[in-house]
Amino acid sequence: MIENNMTPEQVVRRFFERWSVSVDEIYQSVRDTMAPDAVWENVGLSRTVGPDEALGVFDAFEQMKTAHHIDVELLAIASSGNTVLTERRDIIVNGDGAVSLNIQVMGAFEIRDGKIVAWRDYFDTAQFIS
Known part of the structure; x- marks a missing residue:
């Protein structure tokens, strides 16, 4: 749960x-944190509005x-004001501990009243396009 302060x-x-x-x-975090x-x-790949559509992308993602x-x-x-920029590695780990994906991502988040109102991720999409 996100605290307002x-x-x-x-x-x-x-x-x-x-x-x-x-x-x-992960799913609960999306539900709790996204406006x-x-x-x-x-x-370059997808655009969603609201937590339910975002979770639909997670559901469709093969590695998930x-x-x-x-x-x-x-x-x-x-961070500057309500904007937060991240450089990160998202490492998807399977139940057996094996890594199915390790991707470097730049992300931009806009936060209002303790909730994510905009989230943009930038990464090399070539590995997802077949």
Whole structure:
């Protein structure tokens, strides 16, 4: 659950910390943290509005079918006002501990009232296009 007194950077940190627990916790984190009208864009691949559409992208993502959790390694984080920028590695870990995907991502988050209202991820999409 997100506390209203968290800074935008704390909101983003907590959002990703929860991903290392389980897939169920990833989904709950999305439900808890994204505003009902939040826009999530995987630039060049998909654009969603609201937590339910975002979770639909997670459901359609092949690596999530065998995932146990996602380790998010924050390489850098910076914030200015309500905007938080992240450079990170998203590491999808299967139930047997094997890594099914390790991708470097730049992310931009806009936070309002403790909720993500915009989330844009930038990464090399070539590995996802077949």
